[in-house]
Amino acid sequence: xxxxxxxxxxxxxxxxxxxxxxxxxxxxxxxxxxELAHHLQVSRTPVRAVLEQLAEEGVLDARPRRGxxxxxxxxxxxxxxxxxxxxxxxxxxxxxxxxxxxxPQEISESDLMRRYNVTRPFLLRxxxxxxxxxxxxxxxxxxxxxxxxxxxxxxxxESYDFxxxxxxxxxxAPGFALDALWLGETRRQHEAFLxxxxxETASIALFEMNAAFHEGLAAASGNRYILLAVRQxxxxxxxxxxxxxxxxxRVQISCREHLEILDRLELGEREVGxxxxxxxxxxxxxxxxxxxx
Amino acid sequence: xxxxxxxxxxxxxxxxxxxxxxxxxxxxxxxxxxELAHHLQVSRTPVRAVLEQLAEEGVLDARPRRGxxxxxxxxxxxxxxxxxxxxxxxxxxxxxxxxxxxxPQEISESDLMRRYNVTRPFLLRxxxxxxxxxxxxxxxxxxxxxxxxxxxxxxxxESYDFxxxxxxxxxxAPGFALDALWLGETRRQHEAFLxxxxxETASIALFEMNAAFHEGLAAASGNRYILLAVRQxxxxxxxxxxxxxxxxxRVQISCREHLEILDRLELGEREVGxxxxxxxxxxxxxxxxxxxx
DNA sequence: TTTTGTATCATAGCATCACGAAATACATTT
DNA sequence: AAATGTATTTCGTGATGCTATGATACAAAA
Numbered sequence: 103x104x105x106x107x108x109x110x111x112x113x114x115x116x117x118x119x120x121x122x123x124x125x126x127x128x129x130x131x132x133x134x135x136x137e138l139a140h141h142l143q144v145s146r147t148p149v150r151a152v153l154e155q156l157a158e159e160g161v162l163d164a165r166p167r168r169g170x171x172x173x174x175x176x177x178x179x180x181x182x183x184x185x186x187x188x189x190x191x192x193x194x195x196x197x198x199x200x201x202x203x204x205x206p207q208e209i210s211e212s213d214l215m216r217r218y219n220v221t222r223p224f225l226l227r228x229x230x231x232x233x234x235x236x237x238x239x240x241x242x243x244x245x246x247x248x249x250x251x252x253x254x255x256x257x258x259x260e261s262y263d264f265x266x267x268x269x270x271x272x273x274x275a276p277g278f279a280l281d282a283l284w285l286g287e288t289r290r291q292h293e294a295f296l297x298x299x300x301x302e303t304a305s306i307a308l309f310e311m312n313a314a315f316h317e318g319l320a321a322a323s324g325n326r327y328i329l330l331a332v333r334q335x336x337x338x339x340x341x342x343x344x345x346x347x348x349x350x351x352r353v354q355i356s357c358r359e360h361l362e363i364l365d366r367l368e369l370g371e372r373e374v375g376x377x378x379x380x381x382x383x384x385x386x387x388x389x390x391x392x393x394x395x
Numbered sequence: 396x397x398x399x400x401x402x403x404x405x406x407x408x409x410x411x412x413x414x415x416x417x418x419x420x421x422x423x424x425x426x427x428x429x430e431l432a433h434h435l436q437v438s439r440t441p442v443r444a445v446l447e448q449l450a451e452e453g454v455l456d457a458r459p460r461r462g463x464x465x466x467x468x469x470x471x472x473x474x475x476x477x478x479x480x481x482x483x484x485x486x487x488x489x490x491x492x493x494x495x496x497x498x499p500q501e502i503s504e505s506d507l508m509r510r511y512n513v514t515r516p517f518l519l520r521x522x523x524x525x526x527x528x529x530x531x532x533x534x535x536x537x538x539x540x541x542x543x544x545x546x547x548x549x550x551x552x553e554s555y556d557f558x559x560x561x562x563x564x565x566x567x568a569p570g571f572a573l574d575a576l577w578l579g580e581t582r583r584q585h586e587a588f589l590x591x592x593x594x595e596t597a598s599i600a601l602f603e604m605n606a607a608f609h610e611g612l613a614a615a616s617g618n619r620y621i622l623l624a625v626r627q628x629x630x631x632x633x634x635x636x637x638x639x640x641x642x643x644x645r646v647q648i649s650c651r652e653h654l655e656i657l658d659r660l661e662l663g664e665r666e667v668g669x670x671x672x673x674x675x676x677x678x679x680x681x682x683x684x685x686x687x688x
Numbered sequence: 689t690t691t692t693g694t695a696t697c698a699t700a701g702c703a704t705c706a707c708g709a710a711a712t713a714c715a716t717t718t
Numbered sequence: 719a720a721a722t723g724t725a726t727t728t729c730g731t732g733a734t735g736c737t738a739t740g741a742t743a744c745a746a747a748a
Contacts, residue, residue, distance in 0.1 A: 108709065110536055134721065144536040145711045146722090167717055167722060210741095212699055221732055222700085226516075230523055236623055243403055243437040243740055244699050257619065263568070264561075264620035271560050326550065327557035330529055331624055401739070427691065438741040439692090460692060460747060503711095505729060514702060515730085536710055537729050 107155060109188070114142055114152045116179040119161075123178060124283060133162070133170050182310045183303070185340065189227050192220070196228065197237065197341045200248055210245045235338040251338075255391075258342065262387035265335055268328050269316060269383065270376040273367065277324030280367055284318050289364060292357045300350035308353060309343050315360050319379070347393060356382075400448060402481065407435055407445045409472040412454075416471060417576065426455070426463050476599055478633065485513070485521050490530065490634045493541055503538045528631040544631075548684075551635065555680035558628055561621050562609060562676065563669040566660065570617030573660055577611050582657060585650045593643035601646065602636050608653050612672070640686060649675075 107115070121141060127133070133153065135146045142149065156176070157164040163171045185191045196218075199205045205217075214225055229246055232238045238246050251257040272278070291311050298304070313336040320332035346353070359382045366375040400408070414434060420426070426446065428439045435442065449469070450457040456464045478484040488511075492498050498510075507518055522539060525531045531539050544550040565571070584604050591597070606629040613625035639646070652675045659668040 105708090110710080113535065132721095136721070143534055147710050147712090148536060150722095151709090169722065210699060223516075223519075223731065226519070227523075230520075234527060236619055241436055242406065243441060245741090251619065260618045260620055263618055264624070267561055267564050267621075268557075275556070325553045325556055326529055326544065327553055327628070328560075330627075331557075334623075335620070398738090403740075425691095429691070440740050440742090443692095444739090462692065503729060516701065538711090 107151065108148070110144070110148050111151050111155070113187070114144070114148055115155065117142060118149075118152050118156065119176045119179060122172065122176060127172055127175075129172050129174055131172050132168075133172065135169070182307055184306065186310075189224070189231055190337070190340065192218075192224075192228050193231055194341060194344070196232065197252060201252055205248070208241065208245055208247045214246075231337070235334055235341075237338075237341070252341070258390050259387065261335060261338060262383055262390070265316075265332075266380060266383050266387075268331055269319065270380045272320050272323035272325065272328045272332070273372050273376040273379060275323040275325055275328070278322055278372060279324065280322045281318075284322075285364060285368065288315060288318060289361065292361050296354060296357050300353060302346075305346035306344055308346055309340065312356070312360075313339070319363075348389060352389070356386075400444065401441070403437070403441050404444050404448070406480070407437070407441055408448065410435060411442075411445050411449065412469045412472055415465065415469060420465055420468075422465050422467055424465050425461070426465065428462070476596070478599075479603075482517070482520050482524055483630070483633065485511075485517070486524055487634060487637070489521065489525065490545060494545055498541070501534065501538055501540045507539075524630070528627055528634075530631075530634070545634070551683050552680065554628060554631060555676055555683070558609075558625075559673060559676050559680075561624055562612065563673045565613050565616035565618065565621045565625070566665050566669040566672060568616040568618055568621070571615055571665060572617065573615045574611075577615075578657060578661065581608060581611060582654065585654050589647060589650050593646060595639075598639035599637055601639055602633065605649070605653075606632070612656075641682060645682070649679075 118138065121127075121138065122133075135149050135153070138153075139146045139149045153162060153170045154164065156162045157170060159176075161173060161176045163173050165171060185194060196205070196214075211222065211225060211229070214220075214229075215222060218225075220228075229238060229240075233240065235251075236249055237251055238248050241247050288311075292315075295304075295308065295311065317329070317332055317336060320329040323329070359378065363375050363378045363382070366372075366378065411431065414420075414431065415426075428442050428446070431446075432439045432442045446455060446463045447457065449455045450463060452469075454466060454469045456466045458464060478487055489498070489507075504515065504518060504522070507513075507522075508515060511518070513521075522531060522533075526533065528544075529542055530544050531541050534540050581604075585608075588597075588601065588604065610622070610625055610629060613622040616622070652671065656668050656671045656675070659665075659671060
């Protein structure tokens with residue numbers, strides 16, 4: 103009598119898998135609900151649901167009254183083929199429709215609700231998220247207006263200029279400290295991308311990996327506002343960068359540059375790492391200038 | 396049969412006054428609804444309401460069928476004694492209550508609605524705004540959690556570090572261009588503060604003027620993401636900087652520094668201006684370190 | 689023709705209720 | 719005692735209807 107997994111459960115499932123892998127839990131070991139619930143910051147209820155789901159998939163053995171036991175170590179979460187959550191996904195859809203001129207420049211909430219058949223609370227979260235990256239803004243009275251950032255090529259340049267200000271500086275921040283676990287995982291992902299044959303369908307996963315790379319560096323800076331700004335930039339870039347149009351060659355170059363930056367940072371050569379990151383961003387900027395609309 | 400002015404009308408009223416003053420409209424000149432509505436990006440309905448309100452205050456003469464005529468040039472909007480809007484104001488209240496330990500570290504939306512007797516949509520806007528500056532975050536399941544930024548002295552340092560990255564850079568941005576109107580108005584406000592005797596009650600107005608100064612520089616950079624970041628920082632600082640605790644002497648120093656920066660920028664000496672702004676921020680940072688909790 | 693006055697429509701916010709699920713307390717088993 | 723099973727409470731979301739007011743169309747006056 104399994105129900106459809108809920109939003110929370112869908113988000114929790116990959117985190118449980120990460121938990122199993124990063125803690126190095128071996129087959130035969132029992133997973134306790136309370137421990138997981140505490141780690142995930144939720145109650146036992148959704149944890150239970152996730153564990154039952156994993157049991158159905160054969161990752162866990164469910165034994166009545168004796169909890170769940172790991173059967174086989176699960177694969178790391180499949181390469182993401184979609185944005186991290188539904189709000190983000192819907193933001194993307196709205197942005198695309200606007201770019202294809204399927205939406206007027208100004209529009210009311212009710213109109214959007216009708217067009218997309220969504221509820222107001224959901225729509226509001228979407229609009230506020232779009233507003234956070236300056237893609238739309240509330241008009242003084244009723245309705246919302248799209249800002250020119252979507253079509254505007256200069257917006258992309260400004261974005262790179264902004265990132266050039268903060269991202270290299272993040273590396274040079276006094277408290278900069280990389281997390282070893284993150285470093286290993288990020289390396290693994292990059293190497294996987296270099297090894298695998300290029301498929302167009304992987305461009306979303308590529309973007310998400312890149313975003314995680316830059317966010318990870320920002321997080322390592324120890325400055326929460328740098329991290330906030332980089333997260334915001336990532337969300338913004340998601341709207342225009344989901345389609346990788348530069349071919350596999352650029353994928354390789356980009357991945358290698360990321361890996362080299364990580365190498366330098368691990369050696370403590372932060373100035374070099376910052377310089378490499380600066381060049382990396384400058385190249386991306388001029389590429390986007392060439393290909394830009 | 397005048398009703399209570401609505402939110403929109405309260406926001407529009409000072410903008411109409413600004414309109415009158417900045418356009419240099421003289422007494423006896425007629426204000427047309429359509430022109431104002433177009434300028435304010437709203438329909439005639441709320442404009443009408445505002446004009447009627449101004450007529451009651453004696454600023455305008457209402458003549459049936461012949462619209463509204465300016466009677467006397469209104470004073471510029473009184474020095475703001477409150478945050479720019481109600482959401483912001485409520486954010487402030489929540490933040491204060493948290494700092495005074497009147498709120499637990501984790502709390503549900505329903506609980507907040509009961510405590511403050513507000514509607515959910517309003518509360519959601521408040522929470523999302525607080526989340527935007529990393530003061531709270533949604534827990535994975537139900538409820539929200541306050542982040543340590545409020546009590547944390549290091550958060551303030553990080554904020555200054557972040558601003559040191561972007562604000563001087565804003566001045567040096569290639570497209571930097573100050574608006575003459577803004578410059579004059581900002582100068583006038585600063586000089587008024589220097590001239591007037593210091594009152595503790597003016598600390599909110601002081602903060603808002605300072606915020607507008609920094610935001611204006613960011614806007615002049617021509618980089619929308621710098622502007623976005625500075626706006627965000629201003630909103631964040633509003634929570635901890637509404638009480639000016641450094642005395643009138645520091646007010647004077649700060650205002651004079653602002654004015655000198657403007658002087659230099661007007662002369663086109665942007666490097667000097669950027670350096671002065673850098674020093675200005677560094678001084679504020681070390682001051683906050685001394686007085687900081 | 690342009691602007692105001694007036695009527696009508698549409699919008700956004702609020703209140704209420706219902707429901708699935710998360711949180712939590714208690715019972716039961718190991 | 720610690721973990722799981724089960725029941726109860728609380729929470730957050732969606733659906734619906736209502737209302738003040740913003741948007742708009744049309745009439746009337748200047």
